[in-house]
Amino acid sequence: MLLLVLLLFYNITGGLFPDGTMSLSISIQMMIAYGSGFFMASFFPLFFYKVMELPKLRWHAYYGVPLFLILPYFIFFVIVYAINGNLDADLKYGMIVPFLYAVVLLYVMFRSIRAKYHANRNKKEYLEEVAMYLAVSPWAALTFFGVVEASQLIEVLCTNTGIVFITIIFLAQSIRKARIEQLELLAKNLSFTPGNFEINSTHYKLTKREIEIAILFRKGLTYNEIAAKLFISSKTVGNHVQNIYDKTEVNSRMALIHKLFD
Incomplete structure (x- = not known):
């Protein structure tokens, strides 16, 4: 639910800001718009660590993301941008660390997914593994979009596609867990x-x-x-x-x- 709320907030701010007719200043609007993207991207490692059960992502979820994603956002897109008001310069320098970290984290996430499904893989598990790769890839693209300043339509389509894949995986895993729980209940009754x-x-x-x-x-x-x-x-x-x-x-x-x- 939190991931969906962040996605909704990201899409709303990306669609509304900047708007000169609003009472909020343009600089505040841009801080909020870029912040929504950063915070949604920052939640992905925690989501995959907790919900998708990828233990190798623990350090990144709790320490790597705050250091290499949240901190650069506050330095360049809040503090520095409030001082110089030059968003182009902040984009040029403020996205370097997040972009490099996204590449590293993408590699770590792929390795974690690979390790999870490596043992006893069957056709169903392999398809789920591929779906998780497809879900992760658009997440890493967020920092790339910030560097190249891609069009909003391409950015939204790509990130929302990732959310769709994540939702499908989550539902599939929930159904499988419910089946196991039902089986355990029957087993308890039948000893x-x-x-x-x-x-x-x-x-x-x-x-x-x-x-x-x-x-x-x-x-x-x-x-x-x-x-x-x-x-x-x-x-x-x-x-x-x-x-x-x-x-x-x-x-x-x-x-x-x-x-x-x-």
């Missing part, structure tokens, strides 16, 4: 350890309904009993069971239980 089953059900690409049926199947319920619990027909249960057999390449209840739960 089995969900770790291997969660891994195996993902490996064999079982659907949510097939997972429910497999768990009830393990408990020893008949097709009719499963159908009654899930409010579906016995024939539908049979079709799901056959699909599970086909995916796991087994042909009996015991073989299925050993393959999924052991």
Whole structure:
């Protein structure tokens, strides 16, 4: 939510400022406009460290960003700009450190993402990794835009695209976590350890309904009993069971239980 608020504030200030008809001075408007971009960019490492669970970004999120992004903003775009009123000179010198740091941080973030998905990568994990790369790249472009003074349309489209990718990744991870929590709850009720089953059900690409049926199947319920619990027909249960057999390449209840739960 904080990231979306910062994005909204960034887009509003970028669209409204500078405006000579406002009561705010042009210099204050420019400080706010550039500040919104700096603070939104500064939040990205913390967001990826906390939400995307990239522990290698901790130092950058808490120390690197304040030193190499926030501090240069206050020095050049607040203090120096208030003294000389020359935004072109401040852009020329004030963006050097943030730009170089953005390149370094982009490399660190890519390495962190790579390390996170390197072990046990499957097709789904690889696609998520690529999506995270696409989400990170526009963030680093913010400092580049400040150096080359790109058009506002290009800048907004690029940064907003990054937010879209981040939102998609966040939703996908939330759904996966909710699925794991649901599985753990079922495991608690049925007294089995969900770790291997969660891994195996993902490996064999079982659907949510097939997972429910497999768990009830393990408990020893008949097709009719499963159908009654899930409010579906016995024939539908049979079709799901056959699909599970086909995916796991087994042909009996015991073989299925050993393959999924052991």
